[in-house]
Amino acid sequence: MKGNIEPPANPRGVPESGGGPRGAVRRPVRGKAFAAGFSLLLAGATLAPIAEHLREKPRDNFPLSYYPMFTSRRGEAEEVVYIKGLDVRGEGRPLSYKLAGAGGLNQARRQIRRIVRDGRADSLCRAVAEKVARGGKRSLADVAEVRVVTGGYNLASYFSWESKSPVSEVVHASARVERGRP
Secondary structure, X not given: OOOOOOOOOOOOOOOOOOOOOHHXXXXXXXXXXXXXXXXXXXXXXXXXXXXHHOOOOOOOOOOOOOOHHHHOOOOOEEEEEEEEEEOOOOOEEEOOHHHOOOOOHHHHHHHHHHHHHOOOHHHHHHHHXXXXXXXXXXXXXXXXXXXXXEEEEEHXXXXXXXXXXXXXXXXXXXXXXXXXXX
């Protein structure tokens, strides 16, 4: 009987058709109930921040955040502390954050803001002017003065490319770039 090979028997002795002991039939149902319960739990955790956002005084707490950095109302203007370079004609442009400190953009921005808040903008300005003077970069060759400023920007104008210029500017410190000194 070469053509009549029977498949091996199921090790538990439960037929493949789903019949047999009660435990074998309930396993898939128990698994589906667990999956449904887990899905409801995840849906509730996802929707919970909405209820927090509707409170009079919402509290943001990890991991169930209602993301206030995206949902809170912002004014039309935003203030940014940065380093600005001026050429001999007095025309200015922002300088790279890398001249101010180590780390990435956000870390350097926080350092600059803290230095200004602590009243040490003069020392930062002098240090950046010295880096510009000895830097040797062609892109900085025309920079004659360095300033640490807080610029107020109209967000709607800035992001619509209408105007990239600040609507207000406060100079915290200024330093001349002195090239050719030993």
